[in-house]
Amino acid sequence: MYNIDDTIVAVSSGSGSAAKKIIRISGDKTFDILNFFAAQNFQKQRNIIHTSINVDDLELECRFYLFPSPNSYTGSDLAEIHIFACDEAVELIFSRFLTLGCRGALAGEFTYRAYINGKMDLSKAEAVAQLIQSSNQYQLCAAQRLFGGSIEKKIGQIRREILELLSLIEAGLDFSAEDIEIIAPKKAIETAEKIRGGLGELLSGSITFEQIAQAPSVVIAGDTNAGKSSLVNALIGTKRSIVSDQSGTTRDVLEHWLKLDKCDCVLFDCAGLVAEPTDILQTLANAAALRAIDDAMLIIFCADITKPDYSKDLEILKRLSKKPAIYAATKCDCLTDTQISTKLKSLTKLFGTDFTITSAKTGLGLEKLKELIEQNIITQTFNTSETAEKTALTERHKQAVIEAIKNIENACGELEKGSEEITAMLLRSALQTLSSFEAEHIDEQILETIFSRFCIGK
Numbered sequence: 001m002y003n004i005d006d007t008i009v010a011v012s013s014g015s016g017s018a019a020k021k022i023i024r025i026s027g028d029k030t031f032d033i034l035n036f037f038a039a040q041n042f043q044k045q046r047n048i049i050h051t052s053i054n055v056d057d058l059e060l061e062c063r064f065y066l067f068p069s070p071n072s073y074t075g076s077d078l079a080e081i082h083i084f085a086c087d088e089a090v091e092l093i094f095s096r097f098l099t100l101g102c103r104g105a106l107a108g109e110f111t112y113r114a115y116i117n118g119k120m121d122l123s124k125a126e127a128v129a130q131l132i133q134s135s136n137q138y139q140l141c142a143a144q145r146l147f148g149g150s151i152e153k154k155i156g157q158i159r160r161e162i163l164e165l166l167s168l169i170e171a172g173l174d175f176s177a178e179d180i181e182i183i184a185p186k187k188a189i190e191t192a193e194k195i196r197g198g199l200g201e202l203l204s205g206s207i208t209f210e211q212i213a214q215a216p217s218v219v220i221a222g223d224t225n226a227g228k229s230s231l232v233n234a235l236i237g238t239k240r241s242i243v244s245d246q247s248g249t250t251r252d253v254l255e256h257w258l259k260l261d262k263c264d265c266v267l268f269d270c271a272g273l274v275a276e277p278t279d280i281l282q283t284l285a286n287a288a289a290l291r292a293i294d295d296a297m298l299i300i301f302c303a304d305i306t307k308p309d310y311s312k313d314l315e316i317l318k319r320l321s322k323k324p325a326i327y328a329a330t331k332c333d334c335l336t337d338t339q340i341s342t343k344l345k346s347l348t349k350l351f352g353t354d355f356t357i358t359s360a361k362t363g364l365g366l367e368k369l370k371e372l373i374e375q376n377i378i379t380q381t382f383n384t385s386e387t388a389e390k391t392a393l394t395e396r397h398k399q400a401v402i403e404a405i406k407n408i409e410n411a412c413g414e415l416e417k418g419s420e421e422i423t424a425m426l427l428r429s430a431l432q433t434l435s436s437f438e439a440e441h442i443d444e445q446i447l448e449t450i451f452s453r454f455c456i457g458k
Contacts, residue, residue: 002109004116007033009097010105011090012080021090023081025102026110030077033100034064044068044077055092060085074110075117151397158198159434162408165191166427169420188423189415196408203401216377218258219268219293221320222302223313227330230360231302232256232269235370260374268292290319298376299325300369303355305343306334310350317351324380326372327351333359404430 007027013020025033031044038053042064049064062083072078083090098104114120165188172182183191220228236256258267270289293299299320303313329347332340340357347355356372358365407430414423 002106002112003103004113006103007101008105008109009094009102010110011094019084021083021085021087023083023090023093023097024078024105024110025081025097026072026074026076026078026113027102028077029101030079031066031068033097033102034066034079037096037100038064042066046071053093055089055096058089058092060089070117073119074113075119076113078110154202155401155434158195158202159431161191161195161198162427162431162434165195166424166431169424169427173420173424185415185418189412192408192412192415192423192427196405196412199401199405199408203398203405215264215266216297216380217266217268217292217295218298218300218373218377219270219289219296220300220302221270221289221293221316223304223316226302226304226313227360228302229269231300231328231330231358232267234360234363234366235267258370258373260370260377262374263377265297265373265377268296293320293323296323297380298373299323300328300373301325302328302330303347303351304331305329305340305347305355305357306331310347314350324376325353326369326376327353327355328358328365328369329355330358330360332357332364333361400433404433407433 005028007025007029009023009025011021012024013022031042034040034042038051040049040051042049045066045068047064047066049066050061051064052059052061054060060083062081065080065082067073067078067080069076069078081093083093085093094104111120165183168183169188220232222228232254236258254269256267256269258265270292301317301320303310307313327347329340329344335343344355344357356365356369358369360366407426411423411426411430414420414426
């Protein structure tokens with residue numbers, strides 16, 4: 001997989017128009033190679049040195065950031081060269097390091113060395129990969145939760161409990177011929193059930209990276225011809241949803257990506273809800289809309305401000321799930337300011353909540369509506385105590401805990417039968433499964449899969 005005895009080098013910054021480029025080098029020969037490369041005498045101590053280097057008659061100013069072992073990212077000697085240069089010049093420097101005895105780093109090799117040298121556990125290494133790959137704020141939040149998680153401490157405590165129970169049972173097996181009871185069967189069962197309960201609590205009190213990273217969904221709902229599709233088009237800035245004066249134009253659930261100032265979301269344009277569908281198409285459209293609403297984080301309920309009667313809207317509202325909602329009065333460009341004010345008072349009294357005035361035609365109220373969407377998402381995604389208290393897990397973590405629970409459950413059953421040999425085997429299996437969280441027990445294929453997701457230079 002990786003040869004940790006090599007001194008490795010990589011361009012850690014991305015290619016392109018960025019002014020600053022970063023070349024990273026790590027390994028036992030780092031300082032020897034740097035001194036030869038830069039014609040300097042760098043001391044093996046933490047330092048920042050501003051100097052110039054000459055590469056193929058090009059004189060380039062740069063900064064050397066020096067991190068001697070063990071106080072570096074990788075745990076080995078490490079240096080970074082920060083330089084303002086074009087990609088071609090950086091490629092010349094990189095090639096020069098290769099001729100001086102460095103090997104080009106593989107994907108994730110710097111973080112792999114950090115993991116091998118005990119600078120971070122595997123979960124943090126996985127979190128680093130997710131941080132690098134984050135393409136939106138939800139993935140970034142999830143990676144940060146994973147990086148700062150307490151899963152290893154919790155699993156470590158459970159492993160110690162399993163190990164203690166296993167040692168007592170195996171000691172009992174060793175002294176079985178001498179009729180010495182090391183641990184009473186009842187006590188062993190109670191301990192195993194306690195361990196199983198601890199694993200169950202960990203699983204039920206957890207949230208996966210994928211769950212945190214998923215962009216929230218916002219559903220536009222309301223009566224047919226309430227201006228929902230027009231509002232969607234106005235919010236996303238393009239005509240994606242079909243708009244027509246004829247009611248019931250939208251039959252399917254259409255999804256769009258809505259970019260906001262501080263967060264993004266997936267915006268779903270649903271078919272207008274009908275209290276009593278009259279044909280199969282209406283029935284299917286209703287069912288699809290209600291499914292989207294059930295899965296949504298937030299509902300934007302649209303009501304046509306020009307309508308004289310809202311009995312259908314009130315009936316539809318009763319069918320919606322009890323999710324946080326924003327109430328939008330649409331088509332406000334059709335009324336005067338005085339008429340809007342009068343109608344808003346009527347709507348507030350009728351629905352028991354405030355409405356935000358909007359017009360897809362003039363853009364009235366759209367920025368306010370976006371602000372309300374953003375506030376709701378941020379409150380639910382980042383500030384909910386329920387989510388904040390959950391332990392962040394990767395899918396690999398989750399499957400390991402599930403497998404361990406099965407082993408412990410089977411061990412409880414074998415203890416009740418008096419089969420201590422099989423119990424010991426099952427406890428060892430649970431212990432081995434949970435050991436996948438720790439460095440010394442990770443299979444090489446798992447490591448290769450994890451670190452292959454990194455980019456070069458990380």
